[in-house]
């Protein structure tokens with residue numbers, strides 16, 4: 269099914285000049301960038317984005333890491349884009365990620381894990397609309 273997902277290239281990866289490497293992996297796996305921008309999240313914006321993790325022991329560090337520098341937010345489109353993106357990213361903990369995945373190859377730690385990707389259609393819809401309006405998304409081009 270043709271689907272959209274939301275993707276972030278996190279501060280640790282932007283800092284280390286890995287935007288191109290990560291985008292290549294996504295594109296080579298059939299994911300198409302249909303919306304993209306660089307933003308520098310305020311604390312409030314990061315807290316709102318990760319609201320579901322509020323109260324968890326890693327929440328504070330997560331917000332600190334996500335506000336440590338600019339990020340790339342993007343909408344990816346493709347066949348089963350949500351699952352495909354998660355497969356290309358690898359699991360949250362880079363030490364457990366499969367060989368050849370973005371997190372295995374580039375992530376520093378569970379917190380500085382280089383990329384974020386939506387985990388369900390509901391979170392994809394919420395996350396996309398957190399950053400993009402429909403006229404900023406260029407599907408089918």
Ligand code: CMP
Pocket residue numbers: 321326330360378379380381383384385
């Ligand atoms: P992300 O896909 O951006 O979604 C939430 C983030 O919280 C996750 O990537 C990790 O960076 C971080 N995270 C999730 N679980 C843990 C954990 N158990 N310990 C530390 N960080 C975590």
